[in-house]
Amino acid sequence: MSPAAVALADYAREHAAVHAVRTTVFVEGQGVPVELERDALDPVSIHVLARDADGTPVGTARLTPDRRIGRMAVLPRHRGRGIGEAMLAALVAHARAQGWAEVGLHAQLHALAFYARVGFVPCGPVFTEAGIEHRRMVRRLPGASPVEDAEAAAAVLLGLAAHARRGLGIYSRALDPGLLDRREVVDALRRFATRPGRRQVRILLQDAAAPQREDAPLLALAQRLPSVFELREVADPVDARYPSAYAFNDAGGALFRPLGQRFEGEGGIEDGPAARRLAHAFEPVWERSRPCTELRALG
Missing domain, CATH: 3.40.630.30 (Gcn5-related N-acetyltransferase (GNAT))
Structure with a gap:
């Protein structure tokens, strides 16, 4: 057609x-x-x-x-x-x-991922409209939207993966159980990684052993696509005490969570200043961290 x-x-x-x-x-x-x-x-x-x-x-x-x-x-x-x-x-x-500073919509729950891929972030509780369950979603034009829970954080990650050109960076304590192991997030990263052309996903971890113990789905994906995914573990004690978690792409999208053990924060696909700030912070930590060669082999 x-x-x-x-x-x-x-x-x-x-x-x-x-x-x-x-x-x-x-x-x-x-x-x-x-x-x-x-x-x-x-x-x-x-x-x-x-x-x-x-x-x-x-x-x-x-x-x-x-x-x-x-x-x-x-x-x-x-x-x-x-x-x-x-x-x-x-x-x-x-x-x-x-x-307009932002635009919103009421999304049927089954369509949340569709709207997330084009930059909308869920907010507020689930409600019923015309007998169908919905959730409100917003998109800043440009800027970051509040991230209230794991579903909202996952929505931002879907948008970052969908809009990334060639690269994504992720800083996580231990592949963020409850977020980076969500099926829709892993599927979004898989779609990004298997697009035509050269792609790169760099993941910085504070604890590389935990995702291995838990058989993290994202770790399994990284092992199947080692030419795209690279994982490193922070080696500097100061880096290991960093409290936050974040992700950014090379198209001006970012997700920042002040406390890495929680999902709340802010993010969006049109937040160039935050994306540049996070990329700038990521690079030196990446360079002084150790490659996780033990995570590259399939179990």
Whole structure:
């Protein structure tokens, strides 16, 4: 299939196309009551439409005046083609052009990873909307978003891996159980590591023995891809007392957690100053740390 074309829609003229897609996805596909599918925000929102090569509407989304993206819908047979990402990019670009500091959305729980890969970070509790569990997510334009828990920290890592060009750096106590062993995080790092071209993931540890004892999933991935992953353990006692944990990529994304044993902190895919600061701090510690040759062999 050829990629769909995404453009801002004239709601007054193209509302029938917008609602045809949303009715198929939400009302027929998810059982959302038809009276909840439309609301008073539709006429005052910015809408996008994705059309297939023959001009048929296959996806839609909107940006409301309260700076929230919503009604993200792609027809089932057209999913997996990057249409959702393209619609999000168009709406984020519009929000940025308006000078907005951030944009938010209410994500269905099964879609958290999708939105995380394009830079949204979950915040607040899970809630029910139209009978479906959601969580609020935000993206700074640019800047860092608060990271409240492991799910939010994992979301930032998904965004860092998705947007990294060639390199990622991770400073961790012991591969952060509860975070770096999450399946979605390991899968995101695997996707990054197996992209075409040269890739590098450097991981600095304070305790290299712990992940080996625990059979950390990320360690197993690093052993299968030794040309991409390199692990070192800090040797300087001062470095071993460093309290924080962080990650950064070479595209201006960063995650910083002041206390490495906790998940709270801040991060985002558009935080160039933090990414440069962390990279600057990482390099000298990396150079004076010892290679973890004992971790390179498959068990």
